Amino acid sequence: MDAFSTMDDVVFDTLGTVAQVQRPPNPSAPIRLIVRDGVERLGEFQQVVGRARHVVARNREWAFRRGDAVLLEGRTQPVEALVGDDGLVNEAVLHG
Secondary structure, X not given: OOHHHHHHHHXXXXXXEEXXXXXXXXXXXXXXXXXXXXXXXXXXXXXXXXXXXXXXXXXXXXXXXOOOEEEEOOEEEEEEXXXXXXXXXXXXXXXX
16 A cells, blocks of 8 residues: 555545435445535636535546536535546536
8 A cells, every 4th residue: 555545545534525426317326525615716807706616536436427416415416517637536516
């Protein structure tokens, strides 16, 4: 086991929360996610035009696609867009 694998597990265990993620029509699966609330959305001239909720998942557990449904804290939100994927983790913006 390398240092990154150990640190990756520590970060997700410490900062993560378990959420139900579903890719219709398949049943939902419990996935450990890191939730980033209040991420700024920037407009044309780099002014803040809104805030969004981002979720981060390990690629070995789930790879987000547009339309996936995330059930978190009793609220279901669809994936609006993918932010990034570095090969180890992927990040998505939730709608609403």
